Amino acid sequence: xxxxxxxxxxxxxxxxxxxxxxxxxxxxxxxxxxxxxxxxxxxxxxxxxxxxxxxxxxxxxxxxxxxxxxxxxxxxxxxxxxxxxxxxxxxxxxxxxxxxxxxxxxxxxxxxxxxxxxxxxxxxxxxxxxxxxxxxxxxxxxxxxxxxxxxxxxxxxxxxxxxxxxxxxxxxxxxxxxxxxxxxxxxxxxxxxxxxxxxxxxxxxxxxxxxxxxxxxxxxxxxxxxxxxxxxxxxxxxx
Amino acid sequence: xxxxxxxxxxxxxxxxxxxxxxxxxxxxxxxxxxxxxxxxxxxxxxxxxxxxxxxxxxxxxxxxxxxxxxxxxxxxxxxxxxxxxxxxxxxxxxxxxxxxxxxxxxxxxxxxxxxxxxxxxxxxxxxxxxxxxxxxxxxxxxxxxxxxxxxxxxxxxxxxxxxxxxxxxxxxxxxxxxxxxxxxxxxxxxxxxxxxxxxxxxxxxxxxxxxxxxxxxxxxxxxxxxxxxxxxxxxxxxx
Numbered sequence: 507x508x509x510x511x512x513x514x515x516x517x518x519x520x521x522x523x524x525x526x527x528x529x530x531x532x533x534x535x536x537x538x539x540x541x542x543x544x545x546x547x548x549x550x551x552x553x554x555x556x557x558x559x560x561x562x563x564x565x566x567x568x569x570x571x572x573x574x575x576x577x578x579x580x581x582x583x584x585x586x587x588x589x590x591x592x593x594x595x596x597x598x599x600x601x602x603x604x605x606x607x608x609x610x611x612x613x614x615x616x617x618x619x620x621x622x623x624x625x626x627x628x629x630x631x632x633x634x635x636x637x638x639x640x641x642x643x644x645x646x647x648x649x650x651x652x653x654x655x656x657x658x659x660x661x662x663x664x665x666x667x668x669x670x671x672x673x674x675x676x677x678x679x680x681x682x683x684x685x686x687x688x689x690x691x692x693x694x695x696x697x698x699x700x701x702x703x704x705x706x707x708x709x710x711x712x713x714x715x716x717x718x719x720x721x722x723x724x725x726x727x728x729x730x731x732x733x734x735x736x737x738x739x740x741x742x743x744x745x
Numbered sequence: 746x747x748x749x750x751x752x753x754x755x756x757x758x759x760x761x762x763x764x765x766x767x768x769x770x771x772x773x774x775x776x777x778x779x780x781x782x783x784x785x786x787x788x789x790x791x792x793x794x795x796x797x798x799x800x801x802x803x804x805x806x807x808x809x810x811x812x813x814x815x816x817x818x819x820x821x822x823x824x825x826x827x828x829x830x831x832x833x834x835x836x837x838x839x840x841x842x843x844x845x846x847x848x849x850x851x852x853x854x855x856x857x858x859x860x861x862x863x864x865x866x867x868x869x870x871x872x873x874x875x876x877x878x879x880x881x882x883x884x885x886x887x888x889x890x891x892x893x894x895x896x897x898x899x900x901x902x903x904x905x906x907x908x909x910x911x912x913x914x915x916x917x918x919x920x921x922x923x924x925x926x927x928x929x930x931x932x933x934x935x936x937x938x939x940x941x942x943x944x945x946x947x948x949x950x951x952x953x954x955x956x957x958x959x960x961x962x963x964x965x966x967x968x969x970x971x972x973x974x975x976x977x978x979x980x981x982x983x984x
Contacts, residue, residue, distance in 0.1 A: 556814060563802030563821070572843035572850070575795060576832065582802070583825050586818055593815065604811035611811070 540650045540709065540723070545599060547651065549606030550614075550708060551644045551659070552592035556607075557618045558585040558668070561633045568626045577671040584667035585637070591662045595655065617704050621697050627679055627686060628693050634672035635697045636704075638737050639730050641668070643705045646726075669737070676741050691743040698734060698745075702727055779889045779948065779962070784838060786890065788845030789853075789947055790883045790898070791831035795846075796857045797824040797907070800872045807865045816910040823906035824876070830901045834894065856943050860936050866918055866925060867932050873911035874936045875943075877976050878969050880907070882944045885965075908976070915980050930982040937973060937984075941966055 562582035569575045596603040621632030641663055648659040680687045709723055738745035801821035808814045835842040860871030880902055887898040919926045948962055977984035 556818065559818065560802070560806045563799070563806070567799045567802070572846050576829075576842070579795065579798065579825055580829065583822065583829070586822050586825070590815075590819065590822070603815070607811050 540647060542647055542650055542708070544651055544655055545596065545601055545606055546609075547644075547647065547708070548592050548596050548599075548659070549603070550610045551648075551663075552589055552596065552603065553607040553610040553614050554640055554644070554704070555585050555589035555592060557614045558633060558637050559589055561618055561622065561629065562668070564622070565626065565629055565633065568629070570626070574675060577675065581668045581671040584665075588662050592659070595658065595662075613704065613707065617700055620700050623693060627676070627690060630672050630676055630679075631690050631694055632697055634669065634676065634737065635694055635734060636701045637668050637672075639698075639701050639734055640705060642733060643726075643730055644708070647708060673737070673740060680741060680743075687741075687743055690741070691738070691745075694734075694738050694743055695745060698731065702730070705730065779886060781886055781889055781947070783890055783894055784835065784840055784845055785848075786883075786886070786947070787831050787835050787838075787898070788842070789849045790887075790902075791828055791835065791842065792846040792849040792853050793879055793883070793943070794824050794828035794831060796853050797872060797876050798828055800857055800861065800868065801907070803861075804865065804868055804872065807868070809865070813914060816914065820907045820910040823904075827901050831898070834897065834901075852943065852946065856939055859939050862932060866915070866929060869911055869915055869918075870929050870933055871936055873908065873915065873976065874933055874973060875940045876907050876911075878937075878940050878973055879944060881972060882965075882969055883947070886947060912976070912979060919980060919982075926980075926982055929980070930977070930984075933973075933977050933982055933984065937970065941969070944969065 559582055562578055562585055566575050566578045566582055569578055593603040596606055617636065621636050623629050623632050645660055645663040648656050648663065650656070651659060676690070680690065705727065735745040798821055801817055801824055805814050805817045805821055808817055832842040835845055856875065860875050862868045862871050884899055884902040887895050887902065889895070890898060915929070919929065944966065974984040
């Protein structure tokens with residue numbers, strides 16, 4: 507899956523690596539080495555937040571109590587605010603947000619579908635895992651954007667409001683329902699691969715010349731997985 | 746349907762009428778004559794906004810274009826903000842919002858279901874008609890709340906952001922799809938009754954002694970219907 511490239515004609519530029527050391531030398535990957543193109547970066551990040559909003563709204567609709575609805579709707583509000591603020595950054599760059607987001611819709615929609623799960627608890631864990639990994643990832647990747655934009659984007663993606671709510675809901679559900687933990691542990695594990703594909707697509711080149719960019723950021727993905735494991739651990743789930 | 750009274754034990758107090766003139770005298774109904782109990786008023790209003798949020802989120806998920814998603818998600822954000830601000834007013838009064846909202850859930854959920862329609866266009870018109878009538882209605886009813894609260898609640902419900910978006914979406918859809926106008930005109934007409942039941946429930950007494958309160962506000966409902974007709978006219982639909 508080459509996600510960063512457009513499916514509808516216009517082909518967004520790919521993130522570039524700054525001049526790098528010889529390939530044989532082992533280097534710690536620094537996110538500031540990566541220079542994402544602002545427009546497709548914002549388009550993909552904005553569309554992903556829209557996806558989180560839609561998933562969280564679905565979670566609100568299916569919530570079993572008013573208290574769950576309140577927390578989850580606040581979380582949906584966070585994703586919605588991020589979506590609209592990222593769209594505003596695109597307008598600030600004088601581009602039409604819709605046209606920029608459309609190429610990212612098919613793969614993001616597929617991620618949403620493949621992580622929606624079979625019931626409300628799996629939906630919640632699906633959003634927890636994907637937003638946990640991708641919000642962190644895009645926030646780090648934003649370090650390579652032009653200074654002013656970089657600060658604003660990291661501000662937009664900063665702060666909690668989603669992970670805490672989902673952690674609390676899932677924790678309560680796991681405590682209340684014997685057997686749920688085992689099922690969710692399996693489910694959480696199955697989501698990681700699809701989520702990493704989306705993360706990778708924001709870096710991967712569509713031709714062989716740039717393919718090493720993907721290879722060189724492997725340690726970053728290792729780190730994303732380690733944080734995923736910490737999130738699962740917090741829920742008492744084996745990642 | 747006695748909606749104002751609780752279905753789960755605790756029975757909220759009913760709105761009271763200020764001392765009134767003799768029943769035989771014809772009087773223009775003034776909303777400031779009506780004194781809703783703040784707690785159930787806020788609970789019902791907050792839950793109704795949650796219902797609008799859920800319906801608008803469903804409309805976002807089903808939207809056929811990114812542009813529609815942007816407008817509708819902003820509208821969903823308006824309902825969500827109102828919901829959380831009304832909840833904050835309940836906390837300000839030292840009551841637990843969940844307990845106050847729960848009695849209003851069954852009838853409001855039924856309204857949401859009965860106005861969701863058979864497809865995306867009917868869903869949009871369903872929200873347009875119900876939020877058009879009920880936001881206006883609760884805003885007027887808020888005039889009878891204690892001064893500070895009254896001002897804040899009317900501020901929360903004031904301003905646009907929902908009706909304009911739905912009007913624009915429906916207008917474009919009607920222009921693009923021959924035959925849709927006729928179907929939506931019928932649909933819009935069928936929603937009014939259910940919506941008025943909810944409005945009426947915020948006033949109606951549960952015993953015969955107070956039943957005249959409902960009778961005396963008939964002119965208000967006539968006005969709500971007149972505004973509904975104007976909204977339908979704006980879409981080129983016969984109300």
